[in-house]
Amino acid sequence: MSVILTVATTGPIATTSDNPSLPTQPQEIADAVVEAYELGAAVAHLHFRDEDGAPTADLAIAERTISLIRDACPILIQVSTGVGLGVEFADRARLVELQPQMATLNPCSMSFGGGEFRNPPTDVRRLAARMQELGVKPEMEIYDTGHLDMCLRLIDEGLITGQPQFSIVLGVSGGAAATPENLLTLARRLPADAIWQIIAVGRANLRLTAMGLAMGANARAGLEDTLYLRRGELAVGNGPLVRRTIALADALDLQIASVDETVGRLGLRA
Numbered sequence: 001m002s003v004i005l006t007v008a009t010t011g012p013i014a015t016t017s018d019n020p021s022l023p024t025q026p027q028e029i030a031d032a033v034v035e036a037y038e039l040g041a042a043v044a045h046l047h048f049r050d051e052d053g054a055p056t057a058d059l060a061i062a063e064r065t066i067s068l069i070r071d072a073c074p075i076l077i078q079v080s081t082g083v084g085l086g087v088e089f090a091d092r093a094r095l096v097e098l099q100p101q102m103a104t105l106n107p108c109s110m111s112f113g114g115g116e117f118r119n120p121p122t123d124v125r126r127l128a129a130r131m132q133e134l135g136v137k138p139e140m141e142i143y144d145t146g147h148l149d150m151c152l153r154l155i156d157e158g159l160i161t162g163q164p165q166f167s168i169v170l171g172v173s174g175g176a177a178a179t180p181e182n183l184l185t186l187a188r189r190l191p192a193d194a195i196w197q198i199i200a201v202g203r204a205n206l207r208l209t210a211m212g213l214a215m216g217a218n219a220r221a222g223l224e225d226t227l228y229l230r231r232g233e234l235a236v237g238n239g240p241l242v243r244r245t246i247a248l249a250d251a252l253d254l255q256i257a258s259v260d261e262t263v264g265r266l267g268l269r270a
């Protein structure tokens with residue numbers, strides 16, 4: 001089975017002071033995504049920033065970024081509805097009205113570094129229902145064991161249909177730590193038909209991505225998840241992180257999925 005590779009170019013937290021090559025403006029994000037597509041990524045996980053570099057759910061900025069990407073390549077668009085810690089849930093949820101092929105669904109509220117990530121259950125259910133109406137495929141983000149239980153409830157309630165797609169997110173301060181044991185505990189409890197990837201934030205990114213690949217998971221690469229190639233060495237753009245993940249897959253004798261293959265595997269709108 002081939003590996004679906006997602007590029008996560010930007011994220012909600014880091015700034016250009018942390019890594020000067022972090023893309024934040026629509027054209028910069030589009031350029032980084034197109035480079036990743038040319039290397040082999042099939043999915044672009046998108047966060048947007050305003051002119052000052054702050055996370056935003058501004059629909060005009062989101063639309064401009066998506067259309068720059070769509071004009072340049074056929075990569076699949078996954079919009080983050082996590083957006084950023086300071087952004088209201090209602091604004092975050094509105095992004096799915098742009099009808100990207102996919103969007104993230106964060107099932108539970110939690111501490112997130114020094115801040116609070118608010119995902120109240122009523123809002124989460126409303127967003128899941130709206131995504132279903134619009135045909136936007138949810139990727140459920142699990143930062144801890146209880147988050148998986150909430151997702152299993154959403155599936156039972158019929159709010160998530162089709163093959164469920166998950167990210168196991170490890171290493172966020174406030175969620176489960178980035179350890180092999182936590183990865184195994186969560187991966188073991190996924191539904192048998194789940195499509196999944198590991199998002200390992202920070203230092204354990206490389207090792208846990210490798211573990212995920214060895215376990216049959218998909219992979220995500222980019223500056224959202226780690227700003228460094230190795231200790232003390234900043235990644236100069238997203239390209240080196242994407243290339244490294246492809247090299248890992250290659251070393252494990254795994255093929256990278258094309259966009260067409262990914263559409264079929266994830267059951268996306270054409």
Ligand code: KMH
Pocket residue numbers: 011012080081082083104105106141169172199201224
């Ligand atoms: N930033 C990651 C910790 C989302 O954007 O909705 C998780 C993430 C989720 O990418």
Ligand code: ZN
Pocket residue numbers: 008011012045047080082224
């Ligand atoms: Zn994200």
